Amino acid sequence: MNERRELPTRYGHVERSVLRAITALSLALTIAGLAIDLAREGEQASARTLVRVGVGLMLATPLVRLLLLGVAYVGIRDWLYTALVALVAAVIASGFLFG
Amino acid sequence: MPTSALGNVEFDLLLAACAAGAGCIGAMVGLGGGIFLVPLLTLAFGVDIRVAMGASLVAVIGTSTGAAAVRGTSALSNQRVALVLEVAATMGAVVGALLMTLVRPGLLLILFGAVLLLTAALSARRDHDSALQELPPNRLARRLRLDGTVDGPDGPRPYHVQRPIAGIATMTVAGVVSGLLGIGSGVLKVLAMDTFMRMPFRVSTVTSNFMVGLTAAASVGIYWSHGKIDPHIAGASLVGVVPGAMLGSWLVHRVDLRLLRLLFLLALVGIAIQMIVQGVRDERSSDTLGAEVAR
Numbered sequence: 001m002n003e004r005r006e007l008p009t010r011y012g013h014v015e016r017s018v019l020r021a022i023t024a025l026s027l028a029l030t031i032a033g034l035a036i037d038l039a040r041e042g043e044q045a046s047a048r049t050l051v052r053v054g055v056g057l058m059l060a061t062p063l064v065r066l067l068l069l070g071v072a073y074v075g076i077r078d079w080l081y082t083a084l085v086a087l088v089a090a091v092i093a094s095g096f097l098f099g
Numbered sequence: 100m101p102t103s104a105l106g107n108v109e110f111d112l113l114l115a116a117c118a119a120g121a122g123c124i125g126a127m128v129g130l131g132g133g134i135f136l137v138p139l140l141t142l143a144f145g146v147d148i149r150v151a152m153g154a155s156l157v158a159v160i161g162t163s164t165g166a167a168a169v170r171g172t173s174a175l176s177n178q179r180v181a182l183v184l185e186v187a188a189t190m191g192a193v194v195g196a197l198l199m200t201l202v203r204p205g206l207l208l209i210l211f212g213a214v215l216l217l218t219a220a221l222s223a224r225r226d227h228d229s230a231l232q233e234l235p236p237n238r239l240a241r242r243l244r245l246d247g248t249v250d251g252p253d254g255p256r257p258y259h260v261q262r263p264i265a266g267i268a269t270m271t272v273a274g275v276v277s278g279l280l281g282i283g284s285g286v287l288k289v290l291a292m293d294t295f296m297r298m299p300f301r302v303s304t305v306t307s308n309f310m311v312g313l314t315a316a317a318s319v320g321i322y323w324s325h326g327k328i329d330p331h332i333a334g335a336s337l338v339g340v341v342p343g344a345m346l347g348s349w350l351v352h353r354v355d356l357r358l359l360r361l362l363f364l365l366a367l368v369g370i371a372i373q374m375i376v377q378g379v380r381d382e383r384s385s386d387t388l389g390a391e392v393a394r
Contacts, residue, residue: 007178012174015167016167016168016170019164019167019168020168022164022168023161023164023165023168023341026161026337027337027338027341027342030334030337030338031338033334034111034331034334034335034338037331038108038111048330048331051330051331051334052330054334054337055157055328055330055333055334055337058157058160058161058164058337059157059160059316059319059323061160061164061312062160062163062164062312062313062315062316063316065164065167065309065312065313066313069178069182080243081178081179081182084182084183084186085182087186088182088185088186088189088313091186091189091190091193091317092189092313092316092317092320093320094193094320095192095193095196095316095317095318095319095320095321096320096323096324097320
């Protein structure tokens with residue numbers, strides 16, 4: 001019952017690749033939005049949207065990490081930690097939903 | 100908040116550059132960029148402290164994610180300990196963020212200054228690296244399968260996590276502080292794991308890096324809902340702090356950190372005093388204003 005099953009090595013590789021992609025996309029969108037806003041020196045709705053999406057993507061990364069971790073725990077049939085992942089994700093989501 | 104400055108080229112570039120410096124130094128001394136970013140935004144740029152704290156939370160998430168994107172979640176990181184402690188930390192962060200909406204800005208400045216002083220004191224004592232001792236297994240930690248192994252000079256060595264309840268209690272406080280003041284509370288997290296739970300220092304720091312992002316995410320939704328995440332300020336901070344933290348992570352093994360750490364501690368104390376003074380001034384002026392309105 002108390003046997004400790006380790007997460008597969010593949011989890012680390014997948015997590016790093018996914019986070020790299022999201023970080024790069026988030027920074028690219030944010031920089032593009034700020035650059036457009038600065039270049040046109042005014043209230044640019046499209047520029048603001050780009051910055052919002054870029055920042056929003058970055059804010060979503062902890063939930064993405066939890067999702068990947070949850071999948072990894074399901075993969076090794078560690079139900080206690082699958083439940084803990086779900087609980088932490090629910091608390092984080094509650095901040096966005098009921099804040 | 101200097102809304103008149105929004106969209107200003109100099110403001111954005113200067114903010115991104117300063118955020119890069121904050122992220123770099125934060126990563127080199129083992130803290131997130133938030134501890135520098137909030138004082139920078141409030142004292143140097145005149146941004147409302149709640150908006151500064153919102154930008155800081157975004158930066159904390161960016162730093163945590165950026166580090167994992169570069170290095171990946173280290174094999175040293177104890178994910179099970181992180182999850183058990185994060186249940187308490189995220190709940191604390193939600194409470195802290197709700198408190199943030201009630202506390203006056205002047206008082207927030209004073210509290211932030213006090214937490215900076217505490218951070219300086221705890222960082223100063225982190226010079227020691229606790230030697231890995233053979234400790235007996237803890238019953239609850241064993242049931243939760245929290246024990247792990249760490250590489251030592253003679254190969255992998257097991258460690259037994261101690262006092263998980265004390266760790267959970269400290270993490271609840273760390274969560275409240277994180278939500279209330281918009282910081283990662285990494286110092287308190289490392290304190291809980293290193294000192295109370297007797298985990299190896301290196302394991303505590305890499306596990307803490309994963310945790311600060313989760314704790315910040317729990318309160319950032321409340322900041323967002325209350326309009327305290329200004330996308331422009333948060334965006335400019337983010338594009339600075341993430342590359343800065345990556346640079347700091349790369350530099351940390353290439354420079355002598357002793358002088359840097361000493362300067363950092365002195366700077367932290369100086370900034371803390373400035374924030375407390377500014378907070379007391381704000382509180383006095385709001386009291387005076389209140390008295391005049393009452394008259």
